[in-house]
Amino acid sequence: MTSQVLHLARRSVIRTLRQPANWITPLIFPLALMAVNSGGLDAATQLPGFPSDSFIAFFLAFPFIQGALFATVNAGVDLARDIQTGFLNRLALTPMQSAALLLGHLGGVIAMGVLQALWYLAVGLAVGVRLESGLAGALVLFVLAVLIVFAFGTFGALAALRTGSTEAVHSLFPVFFVFLFISSMNLPRDLIETDWFRVAASLNPVSYLIEAIRSLVIVGWDERALARGFAIAVGLAVIGLALSSLSLRTRMART
Amino acid sequence: MRRTMDVALAVGWRMLHNNFTTPSLLIPGLAFPMFFFVAFAGGLSRVNDVPGFQFPVGYTAFQFVFVLLQSAAFAGVFTGFGIVRDFETGFARRLMLAAPDRRGILLGYAIGALGRWGVTAVVLTVVALLAGMQVGGNGVDVFGLYALAVLVNVVGLLWAAGIAMRFRTLQAAPLMQLPIFLSLFFAPVFVPLDLLADWLQAIAHLNPVTLLLEAGRSLIAGTPTHVGYAFAAAVALIALFSLWAVRGLRKAEAAGGG
Secondary structure (H helix, E strand, O other): OHHHHHHHHHHHHHHHHHOHHHHHHHHHHHHHHHHHHHHHOHHHHHOOOOOOOOHHHHHOHHHHHHHHHHHHHHHHHHHHHHHHOOHHHHHHOOOOOHHHHHHHHHHHHHHHHHHHHHHHHHHHHHOOOOOOOHHHHHHHHHHHHHHHHHHHHHHHHHHHHHHOOHHHHHHHHHHHHHHHHOOOOOOOHHHOOOHHHHHHHHHOHHHHHHHHHHHHHHHOOOHHHHHHHHHHHHHHHHHHHHHHHHHHHHHHHHO | OHHHHHHHHHHHHHHHHHHHHOHHHHHHHHHHHHHHHHHHHHHOHHHHHOOOOOOOOHHHHHHHHHHHHHHHHHHHHHHHHHHHHHHHHOHHHHHHHHOOOOHHHHHHHHHHHHHHHHHHHHHHHHHHHHOOOOOOOOHHHHHHHHHHHHHHHHHHHHHHHHHHHHHOOHHHHHHHHHHHHHHHHOOOOOOOHHHOOHHHHHHHHHOHHHHHHHHHHHHHHOOOOOHHHHHHHHHHHHHHHHHHHHHHHHHHHHOOOO
16 A cells, blocks of 8 residues: 555656646746735735734735645646546556555645745745744744645545546636635735625635734744644545545546 | 638637536636635725725726736636647647638637637626626726727737647646736736835836726726727737737647647
8 A cells, every 4th residue: 555655656746747837837826926916915014903014924825825726736637637548547457546546646746735835935034024933933834834735635636536627627726716815815804894705704714724824924823823724724634535535436436 | 711700600619619518617717707806806995995095986996907807818718728628639630620721710719718708707797786896987988998808808818829739738728827817917906006016016017917907997987098008009919919829820730730
């Protein structure tokens, strides 16, 4: 089982590295969006009650979540391609265990998550953001970021296994994006003026993932925000893993 | 000409049929702009209170124009995904063999992109009006805004088609999305130009999307400004990307359509 997972994880990592678009985009795009949002919304720090005088520090949590979405979609597309090209069918003829296939596939997602977390953190520090939680906070942030990538990755795998179509997985990207945008990504929840939006952001688990990362950057050690963030990341990972395992079983049965 | 149009209409009809009968293609195309609108107009309405922010018809209309233009551009990009799928499945190869004038294929994809965006634009407008969007412009101004968006749709399609026909793989999807996304966001998206951070303001001044956005916002506010320049910029972009797309078509032909 371990050997099977490692083989597939290696394949997943190599395949990601061989497609520059799959790793360049998650490394560049979220930071570009962070730059334009920070430039565009810098004036928002003048709003009474805004928790930071630097919008870029406030917004640093964003690339971690958006990068996770990118890694998720790219990994989902790779898995969907395996289905479309018949690779999964051929695997079904081998003694490969279904769980190994899923975990191996997610190995590539985690590798991407590690790379992304290091990169975003480095760029954040390079542009002058200082973590209020210090070095220990950076380590916690790193662990949380990789956990989020893994959790989202299980949903990318689920989308691929359910649709079996690369185009459908790509088209789901905006849907994943929705969770990012209907959240406290741009403003703290207590500064969101529109009632229904504030409620939706409060119901959206992504808000708490963002707030957990953000707390390490602009607050320091906010146990409540961190507990919520970790609980949601673990919960999403468990749910995603369970649902994708079920879908994989169905997909393998079909083949 | 008639042969070109026959090809164009057939390809356009097929694109529209595929889009409107495949929920996994239709729903994201509609949901994407809707959620941007909701996220920006709803989530950022407090930005209206930032000192120096002035837009006579409110923040909802301010964001509506951005999302309308964005949806137009992205309808073109999403159509590019469909073009790639045609290449990946081998349909494009058969299409190229059958089409007497292959430029009709490009025109057909443009028809597909326009039809796709048309539905999005209607839904987006209805949602915006239901959300209480104020419109200060008269009928001519509003027509001008939508005409501008149609041109942006063509620009988005031509860019994506050029990429799709050169790479012919969905792995090139980020190349279709990223430049469009960035050019849209390196513009005054959330606040007027003079409230942007200095470095972003400098870039936005050079970005043609700023011209389109400001002209669109002036039209919805009923105070048309630089509209002629905006249309000229859009037409120039269409001319430029037409060359890009046609050359992409020639490269796909040279590669045997596969």
